[in-house]
Amino acid sequence: MIHIITGTSRGIGRAIANYYLENGDKVIGISRTNEIVHDNFHFLKCDFTEKQQLYDLDLSPFVQEEPEPVQLINNSGIIGEIKRFHELTLTHYTDMSMVNVVAAQYMCSYVIQTFGFDHVKTIVNITSGAGERAVPSWAAYCASKAAINLFSETLAEELRELNKSTNIYCIAPGVVDTDMQVAIRSSKAKDFSGRQNFVELKENDELRTPEQVAELLATFLNEDHSDQGVLHRI
Numbered sequence: 001m002i003h004i005i006t007g008t009s010r011g012i013g014r015a016i017a018n019y020y021l022e023n024g025d026k027v028i029g030i031s032r033t034n035e036i037v038h039d040n041f042h043f044l045k046c047d048f049t050e051k052q053q054l055y056d057l058d059l060s061p062f063v064q065e066e067p068e069p070v071q072l073i074n075n076s077g078i079i080g081e082i083k084r085f086h087e088l089t090l091t092h093y094t095d096m097s098m099v100n101v102v103a104a105q106y107m108c109s110y111v112i113q114t115f116g117f118d119h120v121k122t123i124v125n126i127t128s129g130a131g132e133r134a135v136p137s138w139a140a141y142c143a144s145k146a147a148i149n150l151f152s153e154t155l156a157e158e159l160r161e162l163n164k165s166t167n168i169y170c171i172a173p174g175v176v177d178t179d180m181q182v183a184i185r186s187s188k189a190k191d192f193s194g195r196q197n198f199v200e201l202k203e204n205d206e207l208r209t210p211e212q213v214a215e216l217l218a219t220f221l222n223e224d225h226s227d228q229g230v231l232h233r234i
């Protein structure tokens with residue numbers, strides 16, 4: 001199995017990459033930075049906020065004569081500035097859209113174009129509970145996750161119409177102890193009414209570790225959920 005995973009430099013993406021590498025699989029990791037060194041790991045540097053870098057991303061060297069199944073995990077994500085909407089900048093909105101929405105959408109298309117429907121077994125888009133409920137001061141983040149949820153549900157309909165067996169899932173990982181949570185707790189109380197909840201989750205040791213999420217995700221993907229819809233929480 002070849003796993004194409006975005007955002008493998010840290011947090012959940014790095015833990016998923018390490019899980020599959022320990023399993024003996026091949027991993028292609030895509031992000032701006034990288035720390036993983038492993039014989040079965042290939043790093044592709046790409047800044048998803050830069051359209052040209054997405055154009056230049058080349059997965060064709062990984063197409064094999066005797067193809068192994070491919071799994072795409074769109075995990076890269078940003079929360080950006082945690083502020084009221086009237087204080088947010090154009091860069092906040094464009095970066096959020098490029099990383100959380102455009103790059104993930106494009107990767108779905110590009111991976112199918114490169115490896116073919118018959119070889120791409122599963123596409124996972126990492127989403128959030130914030131894609132299904134409004135969280136004040138996370139407007140663009142909530143909207144980006146809602147967008148990827150409906151995008152994925154639409155792809156599932158297309159896959160059905162085309163009679164293709166590729167599975168597509170949006171998976172919300174719960175609250176996970178990563179840099180994204182550090183950014184959330186570092187926000188100012190005046191900017192984010194929910195900040196204290198996240199501080200308490202950390203103080204009470206209630207966050208999942210990225211490694212727990214990687215294991216839960218792998219277990220989920222080992223089971224057949226093809227008749228249970230697209231949106232899942234693990």
Ligand SMILES: NC(=O)c1ccc[n+]([C@@H]2O[C@H](COP(=O)([O-])OP(=O)(O)OC[C@H]3O[C@@H](n4cnc5c(N)ncnc54)[C@H](OP(=O)(O)O)[C@@H]3O)[C@@H](O)[C@H]2O)c1
Pocket residue numbers: 006007008009010011012013014030031032033034046047048049074075076077078099126127128129172173174175176177178179180181
């Ligand atoms: N942590 C949580 O509690 C939580 C909860 C629900 C959902 N999620 C979702 O889980 C996913 C992973 O989040 P995390 O908590 O692991 O976050 P994280 O620790 O901040 O890691 C984010 C990853 O995204 C990559 N990334 C950021 N900007 C990028 C860019 N411009 N181009 C390419 N890659 C970029 C980063 O790599 P580089 O910086 O090296 O580019 C990094 O590997 C996200 O989609 C997030 O929305 C997280």
